[in-house]
Amino acid sequence: MNVLERLRGRLIVSCQAYPGEPLRDPDSMRRVALAALHGGAAGIRAQGLDDLRLIRESVDVPLIGLWKDGAEGVYITPTADHAVAVAGTGADVVAFDGTDRPRPDGRPPAETIAAIHAAGRLAMADVSTVEEGVRAAELGADVVGSTLSGYTGAGPKPTGPDLDLVAELAAALPVPVIAEGRIHTPQQAAEAIARGAHAVVVGTAITHPTTITGWFAGALPSR
């Protein structure tokens, strides 16, 4: 069965820690990924070349890889060179910024997709709008994610997932759509599939204990 077939209707767990955090080391992320597989994840999404190499050695489920370079603007696998490096870790799918914003090297996203395909991997475009998804599919992206909805404009980050975008992408695109971003409950994950997603990525709500702890701590009455 090919990689995308293995993910149909299934859960992908994103295993990422942020710079300076206690879990920010490849072996910790490898263990988090293994724990997610014990819970029924069908795929793993992970960040950074060292994490990806180590996770690849330990898991044989579909692995979506990306390289976050920076934290503002276009930072998810922002150039073709980043994509080639991610492909070199053995990730099956290389996720990249598929928005219409200019890349730091000024080169078009088509070059990133071509580089991913030349390396024998699938290209996942992380987008924020239907128009970006349509364009990414036209350029040859194999799968499109709603990952960047809510992160490209000014203003506060939304709290819930953009399942309307998931449904619109699923209706508009000839390629599979992955629901990703702020999916915090099992019900939201199931709804994403019901609204046409091929698979669902959950990160924070499963693998980011600092944020999850903050949800609980913040819910208690102040002393």
Ligand SMILES: CC(=O)N[C@H](C=O)[C@@H](O)[C@H](O)[C@H](O)COP(=O)(O)O
């Ligand atoms: C916007 C951006 O940089 N998203 C990143 C993409 O890989 C990750 O920081 C997210 O954790 C991931 O998309 C999963 O989403 P959530 O953690 O909300 O379930």
